Amino acid sequence: MTLAPSVLAADFGRLEAHAREAIDAGADWLHIDVMDGHFVPNISFGVPVMRGLRALADETDTPFDVHLMIEEPDRYLEDFAEAGASVITVHQEACPHLHRTVQAIHALGCRAGVAVNPATPLVMLEDVLGDLDLVLVMSVNPGFGGQSFIPGSTDKVRRLRQMTSGAQTAGAGRPLIEVDGGVSPDNARALLDAGADVFVAGSAVFRGDVAENVAAFRRAEMRTA
Numbered sequence: 033m034t035l036a037p038s039v040l041a042a043d044f045g046r047l048e049a050h051a052r053e054a055i056d057a058g059a060d061w062l063h064i065d066v067m068d069g070h071f072v073p074n075i076s077f078g079v080p081v082m083r084g085l086r087a088l089a090d091e092t093d094t095p096f097d098v099h100l101m102i103e104e105p106d107r108y109l110e111d112f113a114e115a116g117a118s119v120i121t122v123h124q125e126a127c128p129h130l131h132r133t134v135q136a137i138h139a140l141g142c143r144a145g146v147a148v149n150p151a152t153p154l155v156m157l158e159d160v161l162g163d164l165d166l167v168l169v170m171s172v173n174p175g176f177g178g179q180s181f182i183p184g185s186t187d188k189v190r191r192l193r194q195m196t197s198g199a200q201t202a203g204a205g206r207p208l209i210e211v212d213g214g215v216s217p218d219n220a221r222a223l224l225d226a227g228a229d230v231f232v233a234g235s236a237v238f239r240g241d242v243a244e245n246v247a248a249f250r251r252a253e254m255r256t257a
């Protein structure tokens with residue numbers, strides 16, 4: 033299980049220290065939720081905040097996992113790549129020329145991800161799957177942290193895993209499957225069994241004791257099905 037805490041749920045008044053707690057506790061990636069107030073109803077933050085976390089990411093060798101919930105993401109790909117993104121994920125619903133966008137992400141030297149909203153069927157990704165490094169299954173409607181997990185998402189992950197088992201990507205044998213929204217130690221085991229690889233968690237990591245929260249995910253991982 034790759035655990036990617038979403039810093040959207042961190043205390044912005046002590047963002048670096050709070051993110052460091054998660055990394056020190058064993059988190060693998062830092063998930064960066066960028067919201068523009070158009071594609072989603074909320075505005076979060078952009079490149080400058082990511083730059084503020086760059087020294088921490090470099091020092092701890094922690095990849096930035098950038099989730100762009102913005103319209104016309106192509107306009108900003110270069111900025112996020114320069115700010116240190118390892119993975120850049122765009123939304124299928126925001127990209128009329130998705131294949132071109134994926135190519136642009138790769139040309140910048142980043143891994144390319146595509147996210148699908150809860151109402152978007154997986155078939156929308158069928159023709160680009162072979163070009164993707166990661167598929168993000170949204171398990172809430174994007175725009176806010178702290179929402180409840182939509183139960184059908186586990187089955188969506190399972191169906192995606194079946195779809196991708198034969199797919200090839202440039203580096204690995206298949207794209208990673210990431211799940212995002214309402215993810216917690218309570219649903220992590222079922223998501224693992226369904227085939228998820230990367231677990232984004234905001235509230236479940238940053239609310240309360242961060243080290244204990246990360247440990248709870250690791251315990252869920254160890255549980256047998």
Ligand SMILES: O=C(CO)[C@@H](O)[C@H](O)COP(=O)(O)O
Nearest residue numbers: 174175177178213214234235
């Ligand atoms: O992309 C999003 C929301 O749009 C997520 O990454 C949330 O930030 C996850 O927060 P929790 O649901 O885990 O609190």
Ligand SMILES: [Fe+2]
Nearest residue numbers: 065099212232
């Ligand atoms: Fe996200």
